[in-house]
Amino acid sequence: MMDGIGTIRVTTGTGLAIELRGPSEHDRDILQQEYRLLSDGSRYSRFFTLSPDLNESTLTSLLSVDQRDHVAVGAMVESPDHDGARRTIGVARAIRLKGRPDTAELAVTVADDYQRQGVGTTLICAVATYARAVDIDVFTATLLAGNVAMAAVLRGFGARLVANADDRTIVDATLDTAVPAGRFEPELADRIVETLRPGIAT
Numbered sequence: 001m002m003d004g005i006g007t008i009r010v011t012t013g014t015g016l017a018i019e020l021r022g023p024s025e026h027d028r029d030i031l032q033q034e035y036r037l038l039s040d041g042s043r044y045s046r047f048f049t050l051s052p053d054l055n056e057s058t059l060t061s062l063l064s065v066d067q068r069d070h071v072a073v074g075a076m077v078e079s080p081d082h083d084g085a086r087r088t089i090g091v092a093r094a095i096r097l098k099g100r101p102d103t104a105e106l107a108v109t110v111a112d113d114y115q116r117q118g119v120g121t122t123l124i125c126a127v128a129t130y131a132r133a134v135d136i137d138v139f140t141a142t143l144l145a146g147n148v149a150m151a152a153v154l155r156g157f158g159a160r161l162v163a164n165a166d167d168r169t170i171v172d173a174t175l176d177t178a179v180p181a182g183r184f185e186p187e188l189a190d191r192i193v194e195t196l197r198p199g200i201a202t
């Protein structure tokens with residue numbers, strides 16, 4: 001639990017215990033702190049900048065989660081560095097495209113010290129599960145051509161990756177949300193939808 005918001009315990013494919021959650025009133029500080037901890041490589045891969053801080057307009061956009069047109073799931077772990085308190089080590093979000101309401105742009109970030117432990121994969125499964133409940137059938141993602149990590153994660157879900165016709169440094173990915181959503185048992189999927197839905201606090 002965090003500030004009275006509901007969380008769901010899951011175990012990643014590599015056995016890491018994490019808790020999934022929706023938005024929290026502390027996210028402004030958490031997002032900024034975790035951004036500052038990212039390596040230059042992760043920062044650039046996700047935000048296409050090496051700026052030392054998230055700027056106000058990016059923060060405002062990241063905080064505008066309504067769980068309908070902008071859906072997001074965070075992953076937390078118990079952190080010894082945080083006096084036993086939870087640390088948010090990753091987030092997956094999807095923002096519905098204007099003019100293509102069945103499609104949303106996916107973005108994922110996992111803290112460098114928790115990468116390669118199945119967190120990104122689990123977060124995509126969770127955000128896809130919730131996205132399907134609000135009629136998002138397709139994820140698109142824009143990644144740097146050299147982003148082997150995200151490309152590998154997406155390929156693991158059978159995503160289609162195509163070099164951008166106008167900018168060869170960019171790859172455009174398309175993914176049916178049913179594939180990652182289908183990795184969770186129906187009972188877990190139902191709990192994720194109920195817990196992340198706004199207005200449900202436990």
Ligand SMILES: CC(C)(COP(=O)(O)OP(=O)(O)OC[C@H]1O[C@@H](n2cnc3c(N)ncnc32)[C@H](O)[C@@H]1OP(=O)(O)O)[C@@H](O)C(=O)NCCC(=O)NCCS
Pocket residue numbers: 041042043045046106107108109110111114115116117118119120121122141142143147148149150152153156
């Ligand atoms: C992309 C990202 C979210 C992946 O998250 P993650 O938690 O590390 O990924 P997972 O542990 O779920 O990886 C699943 C599989 O993807 C592949 N993979 C992940 N990272 C990889 C890497 N750096 N190199 C090669 N394959 C990789 C592997 O097959 C991995 O399984 P394995 O570890 O059992 O071999 C993470 O690397 C990240 O936050 N990067 C910086 C931000 C970013 O690029 N975001 C995407 C832009 S939208």
